Amino acid sequence: MQLSALHLPLALLGAPLLPGVINRVKAFFAGRTGPSVLQPYLDLLKLLQKGAVYSRTTTWVFRAGPIVALASTTAALTLLPLGGLPALLAFPGDLVFFAYVLALGRFFTVAAALDTGSAFEGMGASREVWFAALSEPALLLGLAAMARQTGKLSLTSLYAALGPTVLLEPGGPALLLVAAALLIIFLAENSRIPFDDPNTHLELTMIHEVMVLDHGGPDFGLIQYAAALKMWVLGALASGLLLPVRTGRPWLDLLAGLCGLFAVALFTGVVESVMARLRLTRVSQLLAAAAAFSVLALMLVRSAPAVSEVPRVLSARISLRTAP
Amino acid sequence: MGSLLLAAGLLVLGGAAALAAGRNARWASFFGAGGALLGACVGIIPAVAVLAGRPVQPLRLAWGLPIGAFSLALDPLSAFFVVPILGLCALAAVYGTEYLKPYAPRRPLGACWFFFDLLAASMLIVVVARDSVLFLIAWEVMALASYFLVTFEDEKESVRQAGWTYLVATHLGTVFLLLFFMLLAREGGSTSLSAVPVLSARLASVAFALALIGFGTKAGFIPMHVWLPEAHPAAPSHVSAVMSGVMIKTGIYGLMRALTMLGAPPVWWGWCLVGVGAVSGILGVLFALAQHDLKRLLAYHSVENIGIIALGLGVGMLGRAHGLPLVAMLGFGGALLHVLNHALFKGLLFLGAGSVLHGAGTRDMEHLGGLLKRMPWTGTCFLIGAAAICGLPPLNGFVSEFLIYLAAFCAVVQGQAFGGAIVIAALALIGGLALACFTKAFGVVFLGEPRGEKAAQAHECGVAMRLSMAVLAAGCLFVGLFGPLVLSWSDGPVGQLAGLPPADFPDSWQTALMPLCSVSAGAAVLLGLLLLAAALRAWLQRGREIGRGLTWGCGYAAPSARMQYTASSFAQPITGLFSFFLRTRERAVDPEGYFPGPASYATETPDVFREGLYRPAFEGALKTALRLRWLQHGRIQLYVLYIALTLLVLLVWRLGCS
Numbered sequence: 001m002q003l004s005a006l007h008l009p010l011a012l013l014g015a016p017l018l019p020g021v022i023n024r025v026k027a028f029f030a031g032r033t034g035p036s037v038l039q040p041y042l043d044l045l046k047l048l049q050k051g052a053v054y055s056r057t058t059t060w061v062f063r064a065g066p067i068v069a070l071a072s073t074t075a076a077l078t079l080l081p082l083g084g085l086p087a088l089l090a091f092p093g094d095l096v097f098f099a100y101v102l103a104l105g106r107f108f109t110v111a112a113a114l115d116t117g118s119a120f121e122g123m124g125a126s127r128e129v130w131f132a133a134l135s136e137p138a139l140l141l142g143l144a145a146m147a148r149q150t151g152k153l154s155l156t157s158l159y160a161a162l163g164p165t166v167l168l169e170p171g172g173p174a175l176l177l178v179a180a181a182l183l184i185i186f187l188a189e190n191s192r193i194p195f196d197d198p199n200t201h202l203e204l205t206m207i208h209e210v211m212v213l214d215h216g217g218p219d220f221g222l223i224q225y226a227a228a229l230k231m232w233v234l235g236a237l238a239s240g241l242l243l244p245v246r247t248g249r250p251w252l253d254l255l256a257g258l259c260g261l262f263a264v265a266l267f268t269g270v271v272e273s274v275m276a277r278l279r280l281t282r283v284s285q286l287l288a289a290a291a292a293f294s295v296l297a298l299m300l301v302r303s304a305p306a307v308s309e310v311p312r313v314l315s316a317r318i319s320l321r322t323a324p
Numbered sequence: 325m326g327s328l329l330l331a332a333g334l335l336v337l338g339g340a341a342a343l344a345a346g347r348n349a350r351w352a353s354f355f356g357a358g359g360a361l362l363g364a365c366v367g368i369i370p371a372v373a374v375l376a377g378r379p380v381q382p383l384r385l386a387w388g389l390p391i392g393a394f395s396l397a398l399d400p401l402s403a404f405f406v407v408p409i410l411g412l413c414a415l416a417a418v419y420g421t422e423y424l425k426p427y428a429p430r431r432p433l434g435a436c437w438f439f440f441d442l443l444a445a446s447m448l449i450v451v452v453a454r455d456s457v458l459f460l461i462a463w464e465v466m467a468l469a470s471y472f473l474v475t476f477e478d479e480k481e482s483v484r485q486a487g488w489t490y491l492v493a494t495h496l497g498t499v500f501l502l503l504f505f506m507l508l509a510r511e512g513g514s515t516s517l518s519a520v521p522v523l524s525a526r527l528a529s530v531a532f533a534l535a536l537i538g539f540g541t542k543a544g545f546i547p548m549h550v551w552l553p554e555a556h557p558a559a560p561s562h563v564s565a566v567m568s569g570v571m572i573k574t575g576i577y578g579l580m581r582a583l584t585m586l587g588a589p590p591v592w593w594g595w596c597l598v599g600v601g602a603v604s605g606i607l608g609v610l611f612a613l614a615q616h617d618l619k620r621l622l623a624y625h626s627v628e629n630i631g632i633i634a635l636g637l638g639v640g641m642l643g644r645a646h647g648l649p650l651v652a653m654l655g656f657g658g659a660l661l662h663v664l665n666h667a668l669f670k671g672l673l674f675l676g677a678g679s680v681l682h683g684a685g686t687r688d689m690e691h692l693g694g695l696l697k698r699m700p701w702t703g704t705c706f707l708i709g710a711a712a713i714c715g716l717p718p719l720n721g722f723v724s725e726f727l728i729y730l731a732a733f734c735a736v737v738q739g740q741a742f743g744g745a746i747v748i749a750a751l752a753l754i755g756g757l758a759l760a761c762f763t764k765a766f767g768v769v770f771l772g773e774p775r776g777e778k779a780a781q782a783h784e785c786g787v788a789m790r791l792s793m794a795v796l797a798a799g800c801l802f803v804g805l806f807g808p809l810v811l812s813w814s815d816g817p818v819g820q821l822a823g824l825p826p827a828d829f830p831d832s833w834q835t836a837l838m839p840l841c842s843v844s845a846g847a848a849v850l851l852g853l854l855l856l857a858a859a860l861r862a863w864l865q866r867g868r869e870i871g872r873g874l875t876w877g878c879g880y881a882a883p884s885a886r887m888q889y890t891a892s893s894f895a896q897p898i899t900g901l902f903s904f905f906l907r908t909r910e911r912a913v914d915p916e917g918y919f920p921g922p923a924s925y926a927t928e929t930p931d932v933f934r935e936g937l938y939r940p941a942f943e944g945a946l947k948t949a950l951r952l953r954w955l956q957h958g959r960i961q962l963y964v965l966y967i968a969l970t971l972l973v974l975l976v977w978r979l980g981c982s
Contacts, residue, residue, distance in 0.1 A: 054873070061707070066861065070857045072853075075850045091842030094846070095733075100716055101850060107759055118888070125767070126894045132760075137753045140729075144732075148737060153733055
């Protein structure tokens with residue numbers, strides 16, 4: 001219980017490490033020394049100390065963009081279990097709240113981009129909503145598959161129910177498909193290769209980075225920070241499934257969760273080093289593939305888990321906290 | 325019950341007084357809007373009382389017709405619909421007093437107000453009538469009153485065309501309703517809607533199909549939706565708000581009422597509604613994405629939201645048919661709450677669109693832009709409505725969608741994975757596409773630089789219009805934060821729909837709402853985090869140098885409004901992906917040669933069902949009718965002969981029968 005309170009500060013402090021690790025891995029593959037793992041912190045610190053310049057075209061919506069992005073990602077974080085570690089807030093159906101609270105951040109990021117009246121930012125915004133429209137069904141269907149396998153309806157109890165032997169249980173291997181879908185969603189939502197290249201130098205080819213071209217100073221710092229948090233959030237979803245260590249010892253679980261997260265960052269770095277960006281028209285197909293994985297998993301997982309679970313839900317003993 | 329009748333009377337009286345005032349715009353508005361306000365205040369009291377658990381006696385009055393009866397009753401289901409109907413009508417009336425002013429020199433406003441009040445009164449009677457004859461009469465008055473409202477600007481060819489489409493569609497729907505009620509009356513022995521006839525399984529299914537088509541036409545299920553994108557943009561905006569916010573919900577009411585009367589549903593009814601809901605929802609939002617006309621876009625979103633309601637109803641019926649009461653309660657509860665929510669945010673959005681039309685003189689999104697600076701009130705209210713319709717927390721759209729999601733997830737967990745998965749996939753896709761559509765609508769209309777002269781000179785609307793929008797926006801936030809409170813009043817209708825025994829129902833309903841309390845807590849946390857983040861940003865920027873400049877354009881120093889992304893270009897990746905369904909027509913003149921002349925590009929997305937289904941059908945009907953033209957030649961002697969022959973045939977038939 002005390003440890004679940006630890007997750008939030010840990011994420012808030014540790015999230016910028018993830019892009020640091022990715023950059024380091026990419027540098028390794030390219031044969032460079034690369035920036036320090038702590039470089040994102042230094043970048044943030046520098047940005048937060050600056051002033052700002054606003055376009056005359058913009059309104060308060062532009063200024064609200066970074067605020068909402070940060071607040072919504074943090075709200076998603078409060079619902080997020082790290083491996084076997086329960087979240088601060090858990091209730092049946094919180095996975096829907098989780099997905100939609102992230103969508104709120106996206107809405108305002110896109111609105112802030114459109115507020116500048118720039119063609120580049122409009123283009124990025126258009127692509128962002130396009131990818132999101134396709135990744136949302138994949139995410140929710142993937143979570144539904146996990147819910148069906150475990151018989152649980154909240155993120156915390158759902159991830160807690162995934163034990164180390166989950167792959168050996170009937171229907172368990174199908175969860176690998178969900179993991180694949182979650183990894184694809186992780187890459188798409190965090191604007192990584194093969195969907196988007198965060199390091200490109202041409203505004204025309206960027207998606208997420210181009211949407212925030214006009215933000216500067218503390219605003220841009222908040223955006224970068226929110227992006228790192230989002231990486232933590234979606235990374236924990238994937239790693240909690242891929243590294244299902246549930247020892248019952250909170251410290252060990254926490255450690256395993258963190259290891260999983262950095263493994264996902266490592267994976268991202270490798271993907272970015274060995275792959276090129278997909279052609280834009282191919283992106284829909286990859287996201288559709290993720291949705292197809294989720295649907296397939298939903299059909300393949302063990303149907304109607306331990307029947308004893310059903311009357312428990314039926315008798316509607318739905319407690320505010322289903323966390324163990 | 326008396327006060328409901330009084331409310332209807334006040335509405336009709338106000339309308340009649342407005343009609344009498346005729347060309348005097350000020351008095352017509354005074355009587356019209358006054359009647360609507362007064363009627364709404366009087367009528368909403370008994371409805372709230374019923375929802376709070378104090379039943380109202382049914383009413384039966386003398387009736388001059390040989391069939392039917394004048395019988396009214398206000399049960400919780402009716403009361404749940406009366407509240408949004410009267411509430412939105414009152415707000416739209418306040419809005420209309422200002423919105424209609426520019427039209428006053430050109431046309432008498434009396435008739436418009438008369439039909440507006442008549443529409444409100446007839447909707448009220450439709451949801452409380454307990455006799456099929458009375459119901460159908462009120463239904464017809466509702467259709468005709470709204471027809472005259474749609475054709476308000478009848479000097480425009482497009483408006484007359486839209487009115488005609490609406491008139492034909494609504495009457496085609498009524499034919500099915502007539503059959504539906506005749507079937508019920510034949511089996512039940514009376515036209516009363518309170519006495520529930522016991523139908524055989526086959527007849528019940530026939531009745532369900534008739535109700536689905538008949539009420540679905542009014543509600544706007546695909547493919548019966550074709551009148552919606554025509555009629556809603558043509559009507560004055562406050563009328564569009566009422567039509568889209570509550571009038572099409574009378575179709576949903578009718579369907580729900582039919583469900584309570586037809587007994588336990590077989591599984592395929594649930595599948596049917598899930599299918600209709602998924603198709604209406606996804607195609608509705610896709611068509612909306614392809615539109616450039618702001619009000620047409622909103623009209624297609626009504627189709628989408630009706631689809632969401634149908635998904636809720638469908639998953640509720642699947643739950644009921646499979647004996648999963650939790651799924652049934654959550655599904656029906658979500659569908660009901662979405663009825664109220666859609667009235668709130670769609671009313672708000674249509675009023676916002678009307679305010680744009682009022683202030684900027686056009687509703688073509690490609691000529692708008694930058695209105696948030698010129699119309700801060702309208703823009704902010706529209707933003708709230710846009711976020712609410714996308715189902716984003718902490719606003720109301722999320723609460724009802726959450727309930728339907730939860731019903732679907734429960735269905736998945738409890739062994740109905742297939743139905744649940746369809747609902748989840750449809751809702752998620754609809755949610756993602758709606759977000760694309762409303763970032764487009766809000767971003768292109770209110771953000772950036774104005775794309776035309778009219779938009780540059782736009783002005784904010786006055787107090788009456790602002791007030792109506794602000795009340796609706798506050799309603800969106802209220803339901804978003806206090807969803808469980810609102811839903812705890814709706815246990816009555818949910819119990820009726822889910823067919824659960826009333827004795828232990830309220831308890832299980834309260835437990836089913838427990839997750840919703842957590843959603844409210846989550847929404848509060850979100851609001852708190854928003855405030856924290858805003859404070860953090862303000863603290864970081866304190867005392868720093870804040871400059872103003874141009875939007876970054878790769879160093880280009882003279883960006884113009886024409887360089888912005890347009891509504892069409894914003895939606896293009898998605899409409900391109902789904903071009904198979906949309907069949908967008910493109911007309912492009914490419915730049916050619918070394919010194920290219922003018923180039924142009926235009927797209928248009930006509931309704932596939934209108935073009936592919938109804939147009940050929942009606943053309944076929946016309947062709948057949950033309951074949952019979954030889955019967956009509958204008959010679960009076962022959963017409964007399966037709967009459968004589970008909971009489972003779974009837975006489976022979978009568979004699980032969982006896």
